[in-house]
Structure formats: C-alpha cells, structure tokens
Amino acid sequence: MQKQILLKKRPKETPTHNDFEVVETSIGTPSDGEILVKTIYISVDPYLRGRMNDTKSYIPPFKLNEVISSGVIGQVIESKSNRFDKNDIVLGSLGWQEYNIIKEDSVRKINTNIAPESTYLSVLGMTGLTAYFGLLDIGKPKEGETVVVSGAAGAVGSIVGQIAKIKGCRVVGIAGSEDKVNLLLNDFGFDAAINYNTQDVGVALEEACPDGIDVYFENVGGTISDAIFPLLNNFARIPVCGAISAYNTAEDIGPRVQTHLIKTSSLMQGFTVGNYSSRFEEGIQELATWLKDGRLKYEETITVGFDKTIDAFLDLFKGANIGKSLVKVAEIEK
The missing domain is CATH 3.40.50.720 (NAD(P)-binding Rossmann-like Domain)
Structure with missing residues (x-):
C-alpha cells in the first residue's frame, strides 16, 4: 500500500489542509511498456494554486478527488520497458504519491553526474x-x-x-x-x-x-x-x-x-x-555550464517526508521558502 494526496475541494482563497485528502491505495504492478517509479522528490510550486480553480488557463485544472501532480524525481523500482532499467533516476510530471506506475514515454532519464538529482527540479529544471x-x-x-x-x-x-x-x-x-x-x-x-x-x-x-x-x-x-x-x-x-x-x-x-x-x-x-519546450536542451546546457563554472548558485528549501507535502505547498504563500521548494519523500536505493 502507499499514500497519495487528492484535491478534495477547490480553495476559495488561501488553501488549507481541509482542501486536500490523504488516502491509501495499492501500489500495483507495471504492464508491458510501463515502469514502477518510487518518488524521491516532489516539486511544490505556486502555479499549482491556479490549477485548483475550475477556470480556463494554459493548463487544465485538477479534477476533484483525483491525485494532484507536479514535477517529480523518482527511481525506477521495476521496469517492463526497453527504455529504462531498474534504479534509473527519472524526471516527469507525476502524482503526489509514494509510487507511480507510468508509461515509458511519461518520463526522461536524468544524468546525476552533472549535478545532484534535486537540481533537475530547480536550477536545471x-x-x-x-x-x-x-x-x-x-x-x-x-x-x-x-x-x-x-x-x-x-x-x-x-x-x-x-x-x-x-x-x-x-x-x-x-x-x-x-x-x-x-x-x-x-x-x-x-x-x-x-x-x-x-x-x-x-x-x-x-x-x-x-x-x-x-x-x-x-x-x-x-x-x-x-x-x-x-x-x-x-x-x-x-x-x-x-x-x-x-x-x-x-x-x-x-x-x-x-x-x-x-x-x-x-x-x-x-x-x-x-x-519553450523545443529549446529546453539549449537552456539546460547553458545553465549547467554556469553552474559548473561557479557563476550560478542555487538554494533549495527541502521538507522531509511525504506527510509534509501539503505543509510545504501551503508555506509557499507565507514566503517561507528560499529558492526552490521541494519535498524529499525517500532516499535513493543503492
């Protein structure tokens, strides 16, 4: 079993814990062309607030009683895909849950030799x-x-x-x-x-x-x-x-x-x-060069524990974070 976070109701003003629901569900097993990904980091971002409103925007609103999603870095635990091996570190827009079963084209592998994995949700993300x-x-x-x-x-x-x-x-x-x-x-x-x-x-x-x-x-x-x-x-x-x-x-x-x-x-x-999605590689390469050269620094506010995900999101509207706000859900398995 695993925990996941749903949008229970649409916030009228500043969101509160009452707008969310934490439930337990089965992890499941991947089918052909799918992978099972263990969540390592969850990105919490101000733009997610807009997706909680049932209004027209550049991205569809979240549906009530469904899992909230955002940028997630995870580790492949089980693979039935030719694209990924077990223990690969991947990045994608995934659900606020401890594990995700996804199609192989839903994520991309990241190179943690360039920079720590969390940077792919911050300075390189x-x-x-x-x-x-x-x-x-x-x-x-x-x-x-x-x-x-x-x-x-x-x-x-x-x-x-x-x-x-x-x-x-x-x-x-x-x-x-x-x-x-x-x-x-x-x-x-x-x-x-x-x-x-x-x-x-x-x-x-x-x-x-x-x-x-x-x-x-x-x-x-x-x-x-x-x-x-x-x-x-x-x-x-x-x-x-x-x-x-x-x-x-x-x-x-x-x-x-x-x-x-x-x-x-x-x-x-x-x-x-x-x-600018067609030019992402250009941006990542330039940012990575500046980062390597020491001309670019970054800060991350990391909250530890899946159960703290909602708190980390609500803290955005209190100005509590410095730099990128992330939730560390689990350690990478060696």
Whole structure:
C-alpha cells in the first residue's frame, strides 16, 4: 500500500489542509511498456494554486478527488520497458504519491553526474528554464541596463538575478525579509535589495534605480508592481512569469498600466516555460555550464517526508521558502 494526496475541494482563497485528502491505495504492478517509479522528490510550486480553480488557463485544472501532480524525481523500482532499467533516476510530471506506475514515454532519464538529482527540479529544471527563457527571450537584458526582480529570493527570481549579472546588468531584487535581502546581496551577487515588509518600495526603488528600470521580471504583482511602472525607461521589457500576490484573492484591482506602457513604448508579455519546450536542451546546457563554472548558485528549501507535502505547498504563500521548494519523500536505493 502507499499514500497519495487528492484535491478534495477547490480553495476559495488561501488553501488549507481541509482542501486536500490523504488516502491509501495499492501500489500495483507495471504492464508491458510501463515502469514502477518510487518518488524521491516532489516539486511544490505556486502555479499549482491556479490549477485548483475550475477556470480556463494554459493548463487544465485538477479534477476533484483525483491525485494532484507536479514535477517529480523518482527511481525506477521495476521496469517492463526497453527504455529504462531498474534504479534509473527519472524526471516527469507525476502524482503526489509514494509510487507511480507510468508509461515509458511519461518520463526522461536524468544524468546525476552533472549535478545532484534535486537540481533537475530547480536550477536545471522548470524553474531554471523559466528564468533563462523569460529573462533572455522576453527581457533581452543588455550590458549596463537595470534589471529589477520581484520574488527575488524565490526559485525563479534568484536565478533571474544571477543570469542578469552574468549578462552585465545592474540587478535589484525585491524580497520579504532581511534574511532574504542578505542572501540576495551576499550569496547571489545582487547590486541592491529591498525588503517590501519594512521599506517603502517606491522610495527604495528610486534610490536603487537612479537610471530607471529597463527590465522588470514579474513574479509577484500587486502593489509591488504598481511601484515599478513610474520608473520604466523607454522600451523597457516586462516578462510576466507570475503574480503570487493575487493567487488567493477573488479580485485583484490596482492602478492601470496602459498609460505607462504607451508613454515608454514598453513591452509587457506573459509566458509559461512550456512555450519553450523545443529549446529546453539549449537552456539546460547553458545553465549547467554556469553552474559548473561557479557563476550560478542555487538554494533549495527541502521538507522531509511525504506527510509534509501539503505543509510545504501551503508555506509557499507565507514566503517561507528560499529558492526552490521541494519535498524529499525517500532516499535513493543503492
């Protein structure tokens, strides 16, 4: 038997434990062309909140009373596939459960000689690729420009800022605690960092960005973003990756952005990393090179135990994580 986590009801605002259900079910055995995968790491991500709503989006909503899924790294325990051997380490979008039986084309094997397996859910995974393509393809940072990142100590934001530094930019991060501000300045090499809980963001941005803002990487939305628009330079670029401040609210009302965009001829473009799926290998190779060269660092908040998966997800909306949030479910069998 194994445990799995279902979506019991759709959250109205911030999710709680009551919106989920933990049940036990049989593990089962794979059929021809299938593999049995033991869950090692589960990725918990803010975008999953949107999938809990029954609304149209870029990805279908979760169904009630069915297993929640996200990025998972696992170990092949039993294989009836010609593609995988027992003990292979694989990555895919799998269920929040201790074991998954899946078709052989549902996952890909990862190379743990390049970097630890967890990095394929963080700096070498969807978060790293989101930062890479969002910043470079939409933000198009140029040497000497000013790049501002909200949610800067998070999984995506921390990578965005470092890539911007690699490209020769002045980088300003916005985060929610002094510990995170210190991390941005001392570990990730940001030029300036703002604590939105203790500082007036508008005033602090004016001081940190004396030459205006050329690229704003949007992860948060809300009043933080409202402070950005008056400081945009002509032809600024705004990759819109997320808006976590609005994920648990019924209405998100604020200043209108159109006038600022017109006055500065700025580009504001939403995206998801799936838009770049045909170029993932390009991104992984570049990120891996920077990681190997020591130009790219990463942080992971790892919660241990399958029973803590819901807690780890809920902690995202409290700002409790630094870098990528993962749940370590089990050790790899040797």
